[in-house]
Amino acid sequence: MVGRIVLSALILIVVNIASDSIYKRFDLTKEKRYTLSKSTQNLIDKIDEDVYVTIYLDGELPLDYKRLKTATRDMLNEFRLESSGKINYEFEDVLVDKEIKEKEQILKEMYQKGLRVEQPEVKPDEAPSSKYIIPSGIVFYKGQEYPLNLLKREFGKPLEQEINGSIELLEYEIGTALRKGIAGREIMIAFTEGHGELSLEQTADIANELNDFYAVSRININLTDSNCYKMFASDVAANPERPVLSVFVESLIKKLSTYSGLIIAKPIVEFTEPEKFVLDQYVMNGGKVIFLVESLIAEMDSVAKYGRVMTANHTHNLDDLLFNYGVKVQPTLIQDLQSHGIPAINQQSNRPGFWPWWFYPLFNSIDDNPVSRNLENVWGRYCSTLDTTARKDIKKTVLLRSSAKSRVAHNPVMISLDMLKVRPDPSNFTKGNQIAAVLMEGKFTSPFKYREGVKRAFNIEYKKEIKDNSMIVIGDGDLIENQISSTGQIYPLGYDRFGSQNFGQPVEFANKKFFLNCVDYLCDESNLIEVRNKEVVLRLLNKTKVKKERFKWQLINMVLPIILVLLFGILNALYRRKRWR
Numbered sequence: 001m002v003g004r005i006v007l008s009a010l011i012l013i014v015v016n017i018a019s020d021s022i023y024k025r026f027d028l029t030k031e032k033r034y035t036l037s038k039s040t041q042n043l044i045d046k047i048d049e050d051v052y053v054t055i056y057l058d059g060e061l062p063l064d065y066k067r068l069k070t071a072t073r074d075m076l077n078e079f080r081l082e083s084s085g086k087i088n089y090e091f092e093d094v095l096v097d098k099e100i101k102e103k104e105q106i107l108k109e110m111y112q113k114g115l116r117v118e119q120p121e122v123k124p125d126e127a128p129s130s131k132y133i134i135p136s137g138i139v140f141y142k143g144q145e146y147p148l149n150l151l152k153r154e155f156g157k158p159l160e161q162e163i164n165g166s167i168e169l170l171e172y173e174i175g176t177a178l179r180k181g182i183a184g185r186e187i188m189i190a191f192t193e194g195h196g197e198l199s200l201e202q203t204a205d206i207a208n209e210l211n212d213f214y215a216v217s218r219i220n221i222n223l224t225d226s227n228c229y230k231m232f233a234s235d236v237a238a239n240p241e242r243p244v245l246s247v248f249v250e251s252l253i254k255k256l257s258t259y260s261g262l263i264i265a266k267p268i269v270e271f272t273e274p275e276k277f278v279l280d281q282y283v284m285n286g287g288k289v290i291f292l293v294e295s296l297i298a299e300m301d302s303v304a305k306y307g308r309v310m311t312a313n314h315t316h317n318l319d320d321l322l323f324n325y326g327v328k329v330q331p332t333l334i335q336d337l338q339s340h341g342i343p344a345i346n347q348q349s350n351r352p353g354f355w356p357w358w359f360y361p362l363f364n365s366i367d368d369n370p371v372s373r374n375l376e377n378v379w380g381r382y383c384s385t386l387d388t389t390a391r392k393d394i395k396k397t398v399l400l401r402s403s404a405k406s407r408v409a410h411n412p413v414m415i416s417l418d419m420l421k422v423r424p425d426p427s428n429f430t431k432g433n434q435i436a437a438v439l440m441e442g443k444f445t446s447p448f449k450y451r452e453g454v455k456r457a458f459n460i461e462y463k464k465e466i467k468d469n470s471m472i473v474i475g476d477g478d479l480i481e482n483q484i485s486s487t488g489q490i491y492p493l494g495y496d497r498f499g500s501q502n503f504g505q506p507v508e509f510a511n512k513k514f515f516l517n518c519v520d521y522l523c524d525e526s527n528l529i530e531v532r533n534k535e536v537v538l539r540l541l542n543k544t545k546v547k548k549e550r551f552k553w554q555l556i557n558m559v560l561p562i563i564l565v566l567l568f569g570i571l572n573a574l575y576r577r578k579r580w581r
Contacts, residue, residue: 366400
């Protein structure tokens with residue numbers, strides 16, 4: 001007997017010592033909630049110094065935020081385990097016991113670091129709260145700080161659903177913050193120039209953000225532009241026997257092959273056939289392209305200056321190329337009741353304000369793809385609709401679409417500030433879910449396949465198809481344009497300074513996050529974006545049913561255990577009496 005007790009004690013001691021030094025959690029959840037993806041594991045393997053994560057979601061929190069905190073702690077435990085202790089974390093309430101002025105300064109610093117600050121929602125019968133919650137954190141790696149926002153807000157969704165979506169994205173958000181510190185920027189991408197595309201200043205913020213992960217530059221692909229000619233002057237001099245244009249085309253194709261991705265942002269100058277040939281051969285050789293192209297000329301500056309403008313067709317001359325690849329940019333504009341606004345004098349009430357503008361649609365996130373899954377609304381400005389062709393060898397995935405309460409305006413479209421006088425009739429906005437951005441994947445065939453004259457003219461190596469490639473087409477060239485103040489200050493992409501001034505708080509949309517996801521999907525070799533497809537199902541209680549059956553379940557939980565204990569005691573007593581009688 002004594003030997004058994006000693007043996008049991010030894011086993012308990014050994015198990016406790018082993019459990020203290022060996023941590024293992026078995027993931028029995030259906031959706032593998034606590035299992036890190038292969039891409040995240042590969043990312044963690046690249047960490048060569050300790051990582052410290054400080055999460056500011058702490059203190060007295062509402063129930064929904066407590067769920068987010070718990071999920072964050074669980075996910076960070078997985079990261080710490082996978083990194084063999086290189087990733088460490090702590091939770092800190094930086095607002096506790098602080099005076100009002102101290103809190104204001106802390107919140108200001110948090111915002112300047114790019115962290116989200118929230119005020120908890122209150123019920124109708126509750127007084128407004130001055131309490132703030134910081135569902136964010138900072139990742140420290142190699143002397144640098146990287147912001148980590150845990151809560152993803154989405155227009156029109158209740159907080160409970162937003163928390164659920166945020167929990168789904170925890171692995172991706174933490175992984176992205178780590179990737180910023182680890183990225184070696186070996187992958188090169190470029191914004192094109194030479195065809196009136198968005199300028200360096202207009203794309204400054206998104207280029208700066210992309211620089212965290214990629215080597216970003218700009219390249220002129222206008223073969224008649226001297227800035228393009230300068231790049232290849234030596235090639236022309238070295239091949240005096242060959243036609244100059246042929247040398248240019250070959251050299252530009254070779255130069256573009258060094259880039260993994262190209263961004264063609266709102267071209268307004270016509271692409272010539274040789275230039276389209278260059279782009280086509282870039283695609284045929286595996287290059288990734290994001291086209292941000294519009295079919296109609298419509299600018300807010302002109303509307304504000306003249307009060308009204310009539311749209312006209314763009315002359316970028318890319319329609320046939322895009323149509324061959326599987327998409328048509330229509331000569332239309334999306335009008336949507338789910339829209340952002342503009343500052344203007346309302347001529348009906350003769351007072352300044354911020355009024356909904358149908359031509360500024362707020363695009364819904366689409367949850368069946370990793371690019372726009374669980375994103376907040378994306379702000380569009382004078383966006384053309386997209387139609388996809390019926391080519392079976394190309395898979396088309398819609399990334400952005402208008403709301404159900406939208407319609408299409410066909411060219412020519414009169415854009416007038418007088419529209420602010422009109423109260424929109426919802427019955428006229430029934431052509432919803434218009435495509436604004438689409439991902440195309442699969443087999444692409446060159447439109448120059450049967451143009452023998454073009455191939456003979458250049459007399460260079462030519463590829464007529466590629467079995468597996470991908471590209472993204474967006475019908476809004478302004479989607480990645482950041483605002484610029486009169487003094488030259490660059491505002492973050494997705495931030496509207498006019499809306500922010502009107503409402504007295506930052507007004508931001510998910511344009512930056514959406515476009516980063518587009519680039520990552522096409523060009524990121526770590527494939528971290530696959531984590532965005534991970535769906536975590538939170539099996540929440542049915543609140544209506546709980547309220548209705550509250551008394552029944554209180555009885556079951558409080559009275560039934562007592563009855564079972566008493567019943568067991570009576571039966572045990574009867575059994576003992578019968579046995580020892």
